[in-house]
Every structure is written in structure tokens, then in C-alpha cells.
Amino acid sequence: MKNSLEFRNGRLRILQVSDPQDLKYVRRSMVRMLNKAYDDLKPDLVVFTGDNILGNHLLDARFGTRKVAEGKEATYDSMYLALSHILQPVNRRRIPFAMIYGNHDDMNCVTKDEQADIYRQYPMSMKMNRDDKSVDCDTYTIELRAENGEVKYCLYMLDCAWQDKTGEKLCHTEVKPETVSWLKKETEKYKNIPSMLFIHIPLPEQYNFTEVCDAKSEGAIKGDDGSYIRLDKSVCEGVMNEPPSVLEESNGLFDVIREAGIQAVVTGHDHGNCFIGKYEGVDFIQTGAASFRCYGNKRTRGVRIIDIFEDGRYETEFRTFFDICGKTPLTAVEFFFDADEYEVIKYASLGSVALAAISGLAAAGIRKYIKKKR
Numbered sequence: 001m002k003n004s005l006e007f008r009n010g011r012l013r014i015l016q017v018s019d020p021q022d023l024k025y026v027r028r029s030m031v032r033m034l035n036k037a038y039d040d041l042k043p044d045l046v047v048f049t050g051d052n053i054l055g056n057h058l059l060d061a062r063f064g065t066r067k068v069a070e071g072k073e074a075t076y077d078s079m080y081l082a083l084s085h086i087l088q089p090v091n092r093r094r095i096p097f098a099m100i101y102g103n104h105d106d107m108n109c110v111t112k113d114e115q116a117d118i119y120r121q122y123p124m125s126m127k128m129n130r131d132d133k134s135v136d137c138d139t140y141t142i143e144l145r146a147e148n149g150e151v152k153y154c155l156y157m158l159d160c161a162w163q164d165k166t167g168e169k170l171c172h173t174e175v176k177p178e179t180v181s182w183l184k185k186e187t188e189k190y191k192n193i194p195s196m197l198f199i200h201i202p203l204p205e206q207y208n209f210t211e212v213c214d215a216k217s218e219g220a221i222k223g224d225d226g227s228y229i230r231l232d233k234s235v236c237e238g239v240m241n242e243p244p245s246v247l248e249e250s251n252g253l254f255d256v257i258r259e260a261g262i263q264a265v266v267t268g269h270d271h272g273n274c275f276i277g278k279y280e281g282v283d284f285i286q287t288g289a290a291s292f293r294c295y296g297n298k299r300t301r302g303v304r305i306i307d308i309f310e311d312g313r314y315e316t317e318f319r320t321f322f323d324i325c326g327k328t329p330l331t332a333v334e335f336f337f338d339a340d341e342y343e344v345i346k347y348a349s350l351g352s353v354a355l356a357a358i359s360g361l362a363a364a365g366i367r368k369y370i371k372k373k374r
């Protein structure tokens with residue numbers, strides 16, 4: 001397993017897949033979208049930025065949320081299958097992949113280390129942390145090297161979520177102080193080398209890209225305190241469909257990022273938010289979810305391309321499901337039948353059809369009965 005990759009003709013293409021968040025009964029549209037993205041966009045590295053599985057529903061029935069199994073063995077088996085849907089396609093294409101966890105990955109009885117071992121079973125997995133016990137297994141660095149072996153760019157991967165395994169069901173979103181100290185030391189080691197940081201949960205500084213507005217303003221969304229906010233388009237580009245759900249505790253993370261001169265912070269978690277803005281010299285890249293099983297929408301369901309160049313620059317672009325799979329009547333139907341947000345309409349329509357059929361049969365039965373009586 002590697003912890004470094006080489007630029008090809010001065011460029012290295014990353015495909016960020018955030019929040020694929022699915023189960024062993026995977027939604028096929030997501031798998032199709034990802035397969036097509038790998039074939040068409042030809043990434044040199046795929047980065048799964050957390051909530052890679054829906055870790056708190058691994059034992060659910062195929063439909064609904066009724067639990068149909070229990071215990072660690074069943075959880076592990078289901079996790080293994082859920083992960084295979086996202087890892088096999090990259091591994092089969094011999095594309096290196098890296099990962100960090102999100103809040104949903106750890107919401108079960110399997111430990112983060114045990115789960116990391118599933119990723120490690122795939123030959124194309126990048127080398128995660130196993131030796132440094134001060135931080136989690138998904139806190140590590142990937143070096144990007146020139147042909148002569150010189151490190152030209154660093155990707156810092158940071159853990160930020162854990163669940164209390166004592167049965168309290170508490171999920172905490174935090175960058176632990178030890179993780180922040182690790183980053184400080186790591187950036188000192190790679191001083192003056194351009195870098196980017198991947199972390200699942202957005203930083204509280206994302207609120208610098210919002211502005212207060214009234215309820216009827218274009219793009220207005222209701223904040224947690226009942227007031228309305230929207231994306232501040234004077235400092236940010238993209239879409240915001242929900243108030244940023246940020247780290248509960250960041251323990252001075254942004255200060256370290258700024259002081260170390262990290263170029264960009266790449267996040268996921270907020271499925272409906274997809275934008276880029278700059279704050280105090282740092283780019284904030286927020287990416288929508290790939291998952292069809294969980295909430296999302298047409299503008300934010302997709303993947304992000306990040307091209308990093310050997311001279312330290314980078315370019316990024318988000319591609320939606322329709323950009324990747326094409327906008328045709330067939331893809332529109334496919335999207336409708338697989339996307340979570342249409343679930344209510346879908347079941348209501350099916351319910352109406354079923355009700356109409358039952359009513360029709362009942363009416364026919366009554367007519368037959370009356371005829372007989374006469």
C-alpha cells in the first residue's frame with residue numbers, strides 16, 4: 001500500500017466522492033454514476049470523504065428501517081458488502097483510493113480500526129495510519145511527488161467524528177486536540193509545500209459565506225435559530241440548500257490551517273450544499289453528496305473533480321448526476337425512481353394506484369353481487 005502518488009505530465013486528478021452513504025442493498029443509480037465518472041473523468045485518485053456507508057442502518061430490512069439481524073458478525077458482514085459497492089469499482093479499474101470517515105461510518109459496534117481493515121483488503125487502498133496511536137486510522141498524509149521523487153504537494157486527511165460505544169448512542173463531531181496537534185507537526189514537517197486538507201464535517205468558519213436575509217429572498221433558508229440566511233454570492237460561488245452543519249468542536253483547527261498556509265479545506269456532510277469561497281486566504285470547498293439513498297437534489301448530487309498541478313495550483317469543478325449520465329427522459333426517470341427526495345411522491349403514487357385498483361375490484365364485485373340478487 002502506498003502513501004504517495006506521482007504527477008502525470010504535471011497533473012494529478014482527484015475525484016472526490018462524498019457521502020455515498022448506502023447499504024448492502026445499494027441504489028443502482030449511484031453505482032452507475034460513479035462507474036461512468038471513473039471511466040469518463042479518469043481520476044488518478046478517488047477520495048471518499050466520509051459517510052461512506054450508512055453505518056447506523058446496516059442491519060435494516062431491504063425496505064424500511066426495521067432491524068432484521070443483530071450482533072457484531074452480522075454488522076461486519078453487512079458493512080463489508082456495503083463497502084464493496086463503492087470500493088470494487090475503483091479497485092477493478094486499478095485507481096488508487098483514499099478515505100476519511102464521517103459521522104455515519106462509526107455508528108455501529110465495529111471499531112474504526114476494524115472497518116479500516118476492510119478498506120485495506122483492497123490492493124488499491126492508500127496507506128492509512130496504523131502506527132501513530134495518538135490519532136485515528138483515518139488521519140494521515142498522502143504525498144504527491146514529481147517524477148524525480150520530490151514531494152510537491154500534500155493531502156492531509158483528518159478524522160472528525162466518533163460514536164460513544166458504551167451504548168449511549170452519542171455521535172460526536174469533533175476534531176480532537178490530538179488531531180489538531182498532529183496536523184501542526186505534520187505541516188511543519190512539510191513546510192512550504194502546497195497542500196489541501198480533507199475533512200468530513202464543515203468548519204464553523206463556513207458561516208462567513210452566509211448572510212442574513214428575509215424569508216422571501218431568493219435562496220433563503222431557515223437557520224437553526226429561526227432566522228433566514230443565504231449564500232453570500234459576493235464572497236462565494238455555488239448553492240446552499242441547508243444551514244451549514246459544522247463541527248461541534250474544532251479545537252483551533254482553522255488557526256493551524258491558516259498559519260500553515262494550507263490552500264484549501266475540502267468537506268462534505270451537508271448533502272445539499274455545494275460551493276467554493278475564500279476566507280482569510282483559505283479556500284473552502286464544500287461538496288454535495290453522491291448518495292441516492294439519503295437526501296439530496298439535482299444540483300448537488302454528484303462528484304467533484306480536483307486537478308492538482310505540480311506547480312502548486314489547483315482547479316476544481318463539480319459534476320452532477322445529469323452532467324455525468326446525460327439529461328435524457330430515461331435518466332430523468334432513473335433519477336426519480338432512485339433519489340430519496342422523491343420517496344414520498346413515489347409511495348403516494350403507488351398507494352393511489354393500489355387504492356384505485358382495490359376500489360375498481362370492489363366496485364366490480366358489488367356490481368356482480370347486485371346483478372346476482374336481481
Ligand SMILES: [Fe+2]
Nearest residue numbers: 051102103269
Ligand atoms: Fe455526515
